[in-house]
Amino acid sequence: MVFAAVASAAASPLPAFSLTKSPCMSDGLAKEHTQSAMVSLPSSHKWRMVIAYDGTKFAGWQYQQSPPTIQCLIEDALTRATKLCRKELCLVGASRTDAGVHAWGQVAHFVTPFMFDSLDTLHAALNGLLPQEIRVREISPVQPQFHARFSTTSKTYHYKIYNHAIMDPFRCLFAYHSTYKLNPVVMREAAAYFVGKHDFTSFANAAHNDRLGNPVKEIFCLDIVETVINYAQCKQSTISRKYTSKLHLQGAVLQLEVEGSGFLFRQVRNMVALLLQIGREALPADVVPQIISARDRKELAKVALSAPPHGLCLMSVNYNSDILEPPQGCPPSSFGRTHSVSKCKLPFY
Secondary structure, three states, rough: OOOOOOOOOOOOOOOOOOOOOOOOOHHHHHHHOOOOOOOOOOOOEEEEEEEEOOOOOOOOOOOOOOOOOOHHHHHHHHHHHHHHOHHHHOOOEOOOOOOOOEEEEHHHHHHHOOOOOOHHHHHHHHHOOOOOOEEEEEEEOOOOOOOOOOOOOEEEEEEEEEEOOOOOOOOOOOOOEEEEOOOOHHHHHHHHHHOOOEEEEEHHHHHHHHHHOEEEEEEEEEEEEEEEEEEEEEEEEEOOOOOOEEEEEEEEEEEEEEEEOOOOHHHHHHHHHHHHHHOOOOOOOOOHHHHHHHHHHEEEHHHOOOOHHHHHEEEEEEHHHHOOOOOOOOOOOOOOOOOOOOOOOOOOO
């Protein structure tokens, strides 16, 4: 089977893999696959993907065709690469990130009725078909009982805050800009109240109670890491006409790192919003347990609005190691292929 054309014209042709006939295939295509070296297997096979994306211009993860979502684009790439229908692939993501939210370690699984000879070929094809804002970092075979969403043990999110009078334009898509001077000491004091098992109803958006589920979640850790950034101002000497650098400004990036058993709709962004108010010293740190115990979203709404989505990034989705053990007879995991040139083909200049 020949893959759909990869976006880069300079890329070398991708080797083919084969599969058993599915309802989406024509008879001619099925005959072509039957003649290949692939052994057809009656059972289905499950595959895990680790995905990174810049969520700026996408309408979140959850499937919808317009405006485009991450799941929709990945399903389209999988359909073109495998010639399977959407219903056959059964793509499921671990976290339904909102519009504008980024990910470094989103996890998803999909199913095929056939075994791959090599996952490197599929991996290269998917990244060639996807827009550059979405990358598949890893593809691995997994046990049939693995489920990207329901097998999770914890998830880790980071929220970045750029704390300076002037926003760094190179960070504006991935960090929230706070012009208020934040106090990380009192923010850490307040963050400690979130750790543990609590009913987080107060931090779930009231307009989406259909997605609330069990409001009791456990926060394993919530750290606030401060990174100081130095800026150099360049000045030109009137005598030598040379540029010299002088330390001029100093800013800081606050990164809120939270790991929990699971999170309610917009829970992390609402937690960040309250910590921002505390960091501005507009509220005391002990307001956190008061709002948690209220179990009412309106109590939080009185003092804080939800933090913007672009500062949030899903860093990792964690599982027990035994559920990630690959089944016997499966190809090795793919982490992407690197290319090397044995002989320079261009003249030196």
